[in-house]
Amino acid sequence: MRIIGLTGGIGSGKSTVSNLFKAHGIPVVDADVVARDVLKNGTGGWKKVVAAFGEDILLPNGEVDRPKLGRFVFSNPEKRQLLNRLLAPYISSGIFLEVLKLWMKGCKIIVLDVPLLFEAKMDKWTKPIIVVWVYLETQLHRLMTRDGTTEEDAKSRINAQMSLDIKRARADIVLDNTGSLADLNENFQKVLVQVMKPLTWTEFALS
Ligand code: ATP
Numbered sequence: 001m002r003i004i005g006l007t008g009g010i011g012s013g014k015s016t017v018s019n020l021f022k023a024h025g026i027p028v029v030d031a032d033v034v035a036r037d038v039l040k041n042g043t044g045g046w047k048k049v050v051a052a053f054g055e056d057i058l059l060p061n062g063e064v065d066r067p068k069l070g071r072f073v074f075s076n077p078e079k080r081q082l083l084n085r086l087l088a089p090y091i092s093s094g095i096f097l098e099v100l101k102l103w104m105k106g107c108k109i110i111v112l113d114v115p116l117l118f119e120a121k122m123d124k125w126t127k128p129i130i131v132v133w134v135y136l137e138t139q140l141h142r143l144m145t146r147d148g149t150t151e152e153d154a155k156s157r158i159n160a161q162m163s164l165d166i167k168r169a170r171a172d173i174v175l176d177n178t179g180s181l182a183d184l185n186e187n188f189q190k191v192l193v194q195v196m197k198p199l200t201w202t203e204f205a206l207s
Helices: 014-023 031-037 043-051 066-072 076-103 134-146 152-161 162-171 183-198 203-206
Strands: 001-008 028-030 111-112 130-132 173-175
Touching: 001 014, 001 162, 014 028, 014 111, 014 130, 014 183, 028 031, 028 076, 028 183, 031 076, 031 111, 066 076, 076 111, 111 203, 130 162, 134 152, 173 183
Parallel strands: 001 111, 001 130, 028 111, 130 173
Antiparallel strands: none
């Protein structure tokens, strides 16, 4: 099974591209969905997080108050690292399980949409790696429009991540999303042809 890696920066357009793959019948494993699942009430991830951060981060119904937890760890790098360390094993095994399910269904090509593909060292699972790239100004503008946040807030969220230019340098394929949605669709069609091509023996040996 070929596992295509899809990553990029916050608000660079990963979900938009992931929807294009789905529209072409290519299944996508979305790490954000898995990350939400591992925090569901009573799960192992939920228990670890409550033990580490206390019941203050829970809503009255017992669910983790994600925005509150997000604000808390965002302003505290040590707590952010702790949260990542606690959840990483649950997220990677959750992703692995989703991939396994698709493999058992006989899927030959799937997409792994993981915002932190490089940071979580999941890049070695995937080939080719597509990085959805935009100019910083465009990324900032789209983030502010989508989330209704201030420029300062959007900038600090972008700056908290690995630079998009570093990710771009590590990509096998750079999908430029600076233009309109029609431009993206056009760029996507070219990428689709590229990723659907059968691997040569050399690529296969090196993958
Ligand atoms: P996140 O990391 O926060 O999950 P993302 O990388 O998945 O973000 P999207 O949600 O796909 O990014 O895109 C960010 C915003 O930009 C969305 O509101 C989306 O509709 C918009 N957008 C994406 N691509 C384009 C485009 N080419 N032209 C205009 N708007 C776009």
